[in-house]
Amino acid sequence: GHLYPIKGAHLILEAVASLEAPDRDRISIHLFGRTFDPDYRARLDRLASGLDVTWHGAYAPEDLQELPLDWAVIPSLAHESYSFVLDEAFLLGLPVIASSRGALAERVGAAGLLFEPESAASLASALRRDDPQAALHAAQRYRDLFGRDHFYIELQHHLLPHDDRQ
Secondary structure, three states: OEOOHHHOHHHHHHHHHHOOHHHHHOOOEEEEOEOOOHHHHHHHHHHHOOOOEEEEEOOOHHHHHHOOOOOEEEOOOOOOOOOHHHHHHHHOOOOEEEEOOHHHHHHHHHHEEEEOOOOHHHHHHHHHOOOHHHHHHHHHHHHHHHHHHHHHHHHHHHHOOHHHOO
8 A cells, every 4th residue: 555645644643633632642553555755755754743653664464463453544535436445444353434435434334433534623533532342343243244255255356357256
């Protein structure tokens, strides 16, 4: 993955920075993906100042299994048509906080919280009100129902030529 402005990583940093100390201090941010635009990277570095941020760079989905993550935040500014990141979060049993735009809004359902697209204030509100128990239950139910095999079958369906599917 890559950290492009359209994916909204800056919104996470802006939202967390806007929180009062008790809420802000309980949040550790893990950002995954490479940034190719030096201006955007400089912006992210400025916004991250004073926050607990870990930059992971390029990753493989299996790298995520070892991390103590509580939520997946998907702040995309784009009208996503599907979102493999959302699948990865569900397969890890993570509840999701996502922008209420495109397929994200349709697919998150009870497995998380939605916020107004492009609004750091709305995302900050979602971060303050997080009650992961109900969302965690829904995300785990998704993983239990469909499991990793379903995910890879879906990937094959979307990405492989018809002849190569198992």
